[in-house]
Each structure stands twice: as C-alpha cells, then as structure tokens.
Amino acid sequence: MSLLLRLFVPFTLIGLLISGFAIAGESDLRKTLQTHFPDSEIESLTQTPYQGLYEVVIGGEVFYTDEKADYFFMGHMVDTKTRTSLTSERVQQIRDARRIPxxxxxxxxxxxxxxxxxxxxxxxxxxxxxxxxxxxxxxxxxxxxxxxxxxxxxxxxxxxxxxxxxxxxxxxxxxxxxxxxxxxxxxxxxxxxxxxxxxxxxxxxxxxxxxxxxxxxxxxxxxxxxxxxxxxxxxxxxxxxx
Missing domain, CATH: 3.40.30.10 (Glutaredoxin)
Structure with missing residues (x-):
C-alpha cells in the first residue's frame, strides 16, 4: 500500500465518522424540537456556518437554536462582509418555493x-x-x-x-x-x-x-x-x- 493510500484511508474513515455523528446529532435535535412543537411539522433543520447554531423552519417561519434546543433565537443573521441578512434571503427562498394548489x-x-x-x-x-x-x-x-x-x-x-x-x-x-x-x-x-x-x-x-x-x-x-x-x-x- 502506498504512503498516500495509507494516509487517505484513515482520514476517509474519520470523515465518515464525523458525518455519522452529525447525522445522529441532527436526528436527536429534530426529536427534541418536535417535543417543543408537537402539533407542527419541522419543515427544515440545517446547520448554519456559525458553529453549534442550527436553522429551523416551522410553518414557513425561520428561527435558530443550539445543538440541544436549550435556547431559541429569533431575528436576523447578518453576514458582516456583505451586510446582507441571511435570514431574509432564506425566508424569500421558502416563499418562492411555496405553491398553493x-x-x-x-x-x-x-x-x-x-x-x-x-x-x-x-x-x-x-x-x-x-x-x-x-x-x-x-x-x-x-x-x-x-x-x-x-x-x-x-x-x-x-x-x-x-x-x-x-x-x-x-x-x-x-x-x-x-x-x-x-x-x-x-x-x-x-x-x-x-x-x-x-x-x-x-x-x-x-x-x-x-x-x-x-x-x-x-x-x-x-x-x-x-x-x-x-x-x-x-x-x-x-x-x-x-
């Protein structure tokens, strides 16, 4: 086995493990969120670029939570480089995707x-x-x-x-x-x-x-x-x- 391959294999395994943990973490977070909103569908749960912060979409509304759903954050996430509201852009994406029969x-x-x-x-x-x-x-x-x-x-x-x-x-x-x-x-x-x-x-x-x-x-x-x-x-x- 070449040196490159010997180095690549363990890093690949580590990557898969990290991915598995992330999926498991999001699954647990979704279950916890559902206890707070038992009568609502969690339309989307996505990890944001900010470490430990997740975007939640319920009823077409966007808010944020930590990885244990101990806290909910309402308001706008703003990219300081572009001075744009990521929340506003996301809300518009959700609205654009909505269709009424x-x-x-x-x-x-x-x-x-x-x-x-x-x-x-x-x-x-x-x-x-x-x-x-x-x-x-x-x-x-x-x-x-x-x-x-x-x-x-x-x-x-x-x-x-x-x-x-x-x-x-x-x-x-x-x-x-x-x-x-x-x-x-x-x-x-x-x-x-x-x-x-x-x-x-x-x-x-x-x-x-x-x-x-x-x-x-x-x-x-x-x-x-x-x-x-x-x-x-x-x-x-x-x-x-x-």
Whole structure:
C-alpha cells in the first residue's frame, strides 16, 4: 500500500465518522424540537456556518437554536462582509418555493373581475380595511387582459362587519370597488356568507397578511408589489401555459 493510500484511508474513515455523528446529532435535535412543537411539522433543520447554531423552519417561519434546543433565537443573521441578512434571503427562498394548489382554493366564493380578454390569472387574498390592499386595488385598475379573483379575507379588527356588508350587497364587486377605491361604505346587511370558509382556507395555507397574491402556477407573493412586477409575473405564467 502506498504512503498516500495509507494516509487517505484513515482520514476517509474519520470523515465518515464525523458525518455519522452529525447525522445522529441532527436526528436527536429534530426529536427534541418536535417535543417543543408537537402539533407542527419541522419543515427544515440545517446547520448554519456559525458553529453549534442550527436553522429551523416551522410553518414557513425561520428561527435558530443550539445543538440541544436549550435556547431559541429569533431575528436576523447578518453576514458582516456583505451586510446582507441571511435570514431574509432564506425566508424569500421558502416563499418562492411555496405553491398553493389553485384547484383547492374556494374560488367559487371569489369576487371576479375580468379586464380585457382576461387571459391571465391573478388571485388575491385581501382585507377591506388593509391600506396596502387599497393601494393594490389602485394598481390593478391599470392592469389589462387579466381575470382577478379576490378572496375577501377579513383578518384585521373591525373588518368582518365591512366584509359582510360587501358580501350582502346586491352587486358585490361594485360594493368592493366602491369601498376600496372610493371610500364609499356599503350599507349594512345580513345574509349567509362564505367568509369563514375563506378564512379557513387562508389559515390552511398560512396566509398571515394581506394582500397576498397567488399566480397561475400557485406561486405566492406576500405584500404589496408594484404593477410592473405583477405584470412581469403574469406574463411569465402566461408564457408557461402556451
């Protein structure tokens, strides 16, 4: 056996042993974490470049823990060389990877607006009292060739009464547009609504803020984005479907 081979073999064995210990350590850590979150799925557990610190993803949220899960660390990990938040980048990766099955959404209860030929598709979870949702509506007025389906999602304080009044209006789409674009309050009314069904769907897919935009492939964007970015994503989805 050559000297190089004699040196290589033990180092290879050491490497395998270290790898085995790391896997065993992560397995034990995952079990410990599960005791803290018995009703949640641990979506990801990854060792960070910082020794002894692990990234944990549960419910789409990112936090950090030590190798024994004795402590949880909330906040941003920042690379001092690049001045970038590694946490923000990771959260964006998780969001970009998320997909919602379009067919599973309660779109039969959506407020539907067809602009032009309506060949492109956009779904929006929107709260009537959300100021960013109102700004989004102002942006969408200028959109063309798109079918917009709005799921009224009253998660803010006081929004349920407004949502019910809009739903119970003779023309729901007009009542929505009047309130969101022109600050015209709908008249109070009583009727059966699907709002609880919409709320349940949002909770199922972890829609925690409004507006939340969903594109034809099920990809999600949380928060207000400019019309130019919406148009870009709509065009990308349209090109994929051809």
């Amino acid at each position: 379009i067919d599973s959404l309660p779109l039969q209860h959506a407020l539907k607006t067809v602009k032009g030929k309506g060949e492109r598709s956009l779904i929006v979870y929107s709260d009537p009292n959300c100021p960013y949702c109102k700004k989004l509506e102002e942006e969408l007025v200028k959109a063309e060739n798109v079918t917009i389906r709005t799921l009224v999602y009253p998660i803010l304080n006081g929004s349920m009464d407004t949502a019910v009044a809009i739903w119970c209006s003779p023309d729901r789409v007009k009542a929505w547009d009047d309130f969101m674009l022109r600050a015209i309050k709908p008249k109070a009314g009583e009727c059966e609504t699907p709002l609880m069904t919409i709320l349940q769907s949002g909770q199922e897919y972890r829609i925690t803020g409004t507006p939340t935009l969903i594109f034809a492939d099920g990809s999600i964007v949380s928060g207000l984005i400019p019309l130019a970015e919406i148009e870009k994503r709509l065009d990308q989805q349209s090109a994929k479907s051809k």
